[in-house]
Amino acid sequence: MSNDVLVFVEQQDGQIKKASFEALAAGRETAGNLSGAVSAAIVGAGIRNLATQAAQHGATKVFVAESDVLAAHSGDGCARAIAACAEQSGAGTVLFAHTAMGKDLAPRVAQLLDGACTTDATQLSVVDGVLQASKPVFAGKAIKQLRPNAAHYCVTLRPNAFAASEAPAAGEVVNVAAPDGDLLAIVKEISAASVNHVPLQEASVVVSAGRGLKGPEHWTLLEQLVEAFGPGVAAMGASRAVVDAGWRPHSEQVGQTGKVVAPMLYIAVGISGAIQHLAGMVTSKFIVAINKDPQAPIFKVANYGIVGDAFEVLPALTEAIRTTRQ
Ligand SMILES: Cc1cc2nc3c(=O)[nH]c(=O)nc-3n(C[C@H](O)[C@H](O)[C@H](O)COP(=O)(O)OP(=O)(O)OC[C@H]3O[C@@H](n4cnc5c(N)ncnc54)[C@H](O)[C@@H]3O)c2cc1C
Structure with a gap:
């Protein structure tokens, strides 16, 4: 399994989610512990300008998969784009924020890469040179520790369990071919709940x-x-x-x-x-x-x-x- 780490950077209306900055910090630390490199994947339409922020948070490379068909969230479309980023980057580990989108995408990407998947991790560590994800189970009574038995490992990280921090890096932008049609499902309309508070x-x-x-x-x-x-x-x-x-x-x-x-x-x-x-x-x-x-x-x-x-x-x-x- 490659020691490099790819972090899916989630955005909504052109704003990167705080939980993705946390994932970038966790990815940076994990890559450091594995002696690998951390890069970012950004997918969607008109999102290229977000690469600078990913670089500011430590991404040595930013894989950008842009396509108009990804303007609205598409589970299978985004998963295919992220899997393509993972393959092009050569990363073994792919990190996501444990948000609605991360929960949707991580298992799909794991399936496309024929990899393993752990959701809602609250800690990442490296044991005997292998990434280990920890997550609470049995209503928080016990902590389960998981290590992948596959060449790729997709992990979603619980928001607020990891601290975000800046660490400027090169952030070289690499273009990745994104799906341009042929999606299994298309989002036609989003009716957002009328909430004024933070998620x-x-x-x-x-x-x-x-x-x-x-x-x-x-x-x-x-x-x-x-x-x-x-x-x-x-x-x-x-x-x-x-x-x-x-x-x-x-x-x-x-x-x-x-x-x-x-x-x-x-x-x-x-x-x-x-x-x-x-x-x-x-x-x-x-x-x-x-x-x-x-x-x-x-x-x-x-x-x-x-x-x-x-x-x-x-x-x-x-x-x-x-x-x-x-
Ligand atoms: C399979 C399953 C899944 C479940 N999933 C969830 C879940 O996801 N989330 C969840 O929350 N529950 C879940 N429950 C339900 C859970 O078991 C409890 O029934 C529920 O959490 C109780 O809600 P409560 O604390 O608001 O009410 P209560 O248990 O009725 O508690 C009310 C509290 O308010 C206090 N109180 C009363 N008046 C005042 C006052 N004036 N000032 C200050 N305190 C006051 C009382 O002392 C009491 O402690 C699940 C149950 C099952 C079986």
Whole structure:
């Protein structure tokens, strides 16, 4: 297996995702540990100008596969383009961010390269000269360590589990032939959800609430707390109980059957801390729990616990954060 690493750089509306910068940093470190080189793959339409940013984050080469048919996301089209980048770069490892797009593409690319695939890794290391990916399993109770038994290894990396950093490199642009038609599926329209906050899995701060908030009409308290952190910082999450009750959309659900998040700060409000919820947030750097029951299981994983009524604590916390930021 080649020691070189290729990182798929995901973009939306011409903006590279933060999680892809994290993947580039992880790719750089992994390539360093394997004594290989790290390069980037960018696919889509009109995306050539993003190569400079990939180089700024350490890509020695940037493989660019441009085609008008890739203007909207195409699972099979992008996968074929990335596989072509991997073959042209000679990389053994291909890294993706564990986003909706990364989850769609990594298994497809692995299949095209006849390689192995691991999703949602939270750590990469090199053991006996072989890349090893680690990921939480059994609702976060155990860590599974995987090494590929193939010439190619596709791995998706959990957002916020790796720190992004700049390390300017040459970033030589290499053109790669992209599919120009013949796609299995074509996206004709995208109706984006009307959310103003940062994507849940990329937010540095996630403020989640559960049944303790009593009803959907009280979510304004949570929105005010999210806004107190300032623009582009925090996102709202929810427990499954409130999603099942129809109080919040499923896109906000955190947990085993929802999204897995690993922000710098996770604030759980009126959430009991069921194992299925913990599976989605236990790898957060700092966990703050607000619950009126001192025996609530959420306190077992919390770094800071506030035993109290959410309806009193939330306004005070929001005010304190506003004041601190001023
Ligand atoms: C297969 C399976 C998959 C699941 N997947 C998920 C998942 O992905 N995500 C998930 O979240 N759950 C999941 N669940 C459900 C999970 O088991 C729990 O039922 C759910 O997480 C409970 O949600 P909750 O904490 O909001 O509600 P509750 O368990 O009812 O807890 C409410 C909490 O609010 C506190 N409270 C009440 N009033 C106040 C107040 N005024 N101020 C402060 N605190 C207050 C209470 O003390 C209590 O601790 C799954 C379950 C199964 C079986």
